[in-house]
Amino acid sequence: MSKKIAIFPGSFDPLTNGHVDILTRASRLFDEILVAVATNTSKQSLFTGDERVALAEAALKGMPKVRVVRHTGGLTVDMAKEVGAAALIRGVRNVKDFEYEESIAMMNRTQYPELESILIFSAPEYRFLSSSLIKEVATFEGDVSALLPPAVNTAVIAKLAEKNNKK
């Protein structure tokens, strides 16, 4: 049987325990999961694309089925086709995520109907967790260490200190 590959695209600015939880659970369903780190996002990012890839790699190195790659920058469906992915994974925390993800999934379906969108519900303890909230709290020196992989937590603290020194 051919290898079941899934793609998990996102900004991962930075990767949080919410993302790790989705990947842990997706690992039970797929043979390989590609974390596709997008760089051409409209969001203002804290970390560069290279930094986000390196951080995700450091945090996920214990997960044998997970591989971190750069998003090609084109359509995710085209990237999925290129890498032979059968599924596109996204995490859903709440109704707002659901509505957004539903429209993306429907649009992706018009482009590449063979690619199945798999929405995984967030674990209850991570429903409130987002990379943007992490950045907001960390900016004011809040402790977010319980919500991030250790390597990411260290990098967030260092990055914000570096930014503050430049001011």
Ligand code: ADP
């Ligand atoms: P994007 O900019 O594409 O939303 P993110 O890095 O914010 O990229 O999120 C990537 C994916 O991970 C999205 O599907 C998002 O809904 C999901 N996600 C983010 N945080 C969590 C969380 N705490 N629990 C579950 N899924 C999450």
